[in-house]
Amino acid sequence: MKLAASGERFRVIDDFLPEDDLEEIRAVMRRRQFHQVASVVHPEADGQALRSRGAMLRQDAAMLSEDTQVVGMPSAYHAVLQEIHSHQDIFGVPTKDWSVVGFSFWQYAAGSRLGWHNDVDARGEFVFFLHEDWKASWAGDLTLLDADAAAIEVDTTGMSPLEAVEAKASLASHALTAIVPKPNRLVLIKEGTIHCIQRVDWTAGETTRQTMTGFVGANPPEKQQRADNKNLERLASLLDLG
Template identity: 40%
Template sequence: MKETQRGKRFIVIDDFLSERDFCAAQELMEHATFTRQESVISIEDGPAFRSKGVQFRDGLEAFSKDGRPKLYEELADAVRAYSDFFGQVGADWDRIAFAFWKYPAGSRLGWHNDAGQGRQGEFILFLHDRWRPSWGGELKLIDEDLQESKVEVTESDLVLRMEALIEQSTTSPVAVVPKPNRLVLVKSETIHTIGRVDQTAGDTLRRTLTGFVSKSQKRAAALVNAREKFEAILAAG
């Protein structure tokens, strides 16, 4: 495992899993049940295939003690290790959600930023055996702090809003090739897209385990209320 690239809003880690664990991860994906998913971003994207999601909340430090696949344990460890990126477990996040995805030739996912729902960020682990750069499917992202609330954008369509923000950015998109056993960490609110998988990929699918790191909104609200009550007591005293 080695960090090969880092930007303001993303980190690339190559050779993330050992050969044995990578094969085990592929086998886990092979036995998953997938359903066809139409894009929630744009009707022009084409379909993808998603497995049933898995989500863990409290007790994240005990991934290996209750029969959960080692793949999830390895990813949880990586998220905790990059506390400077995702924040501290408990204080900044308390949930990790996982799902396998398959993108066939002809499909993509339009520009979006995965903002909201208490998300601190996400990660993408590429699980195909082989990927030629000419097959497309790159993870493209804007490595710049562009928030809709800070830029005047009037478009109602999500993709058009994202594109309007990109037009006002001062950088060009970074393209991360979907190299096998490559893990990419991405901060929340990062504008990104999955490039269309080229027809020359044939039957080869872009295979990933994708997950979100987030903070329970109910718990966050409870902490705020508790702090406000405590401050009120101090003020009254």
């Protein structure tokens, strides 16, 4: 494991899992059933992706202990939880700022993408690339703006929220960061970070962009428990839990 790149709003960690643990989570992914889902950003332009049913884990001391492995839980889940815990500058303090982490598998085939967006109702997210091979010419980069979107002054009058997000990405003075979907690479992303998945090039052929992706759920004050429950319901919907 090594820190390959970092910014104010993201971390890139290469060689994240040992080979045995990487093969274990790939095997878990292969056993999952996938179904097509339309993009929630630009359905007509983005095309469809494939998503598996997900899992939601509540953070606790046992899950984060290096000496404790929850029975039946893939090692990758435990490793991701530990990594999220160790990057408090990205996600905040566990149990205080966040309490749950969702996991689901996604596949993007040639010709598909996910347009510019800004995830809400979460403390951040992670993307872990699971395909066995990837060439830079196949594109599918995770592209993000390493800047606070709220600080970018753009006239968004008459724009929809998604149009406003893309306008900020297009007109910001900051350079965009493109992260190649290298196998066994983990990306941690801070809440409010504008990002997209670039279209997978047709030269990828039958190879799909495969990830384990999830959101880190917020843990608001007690008086906001009802809103917290709604956020968890939204998170569960995104992960296709049930």
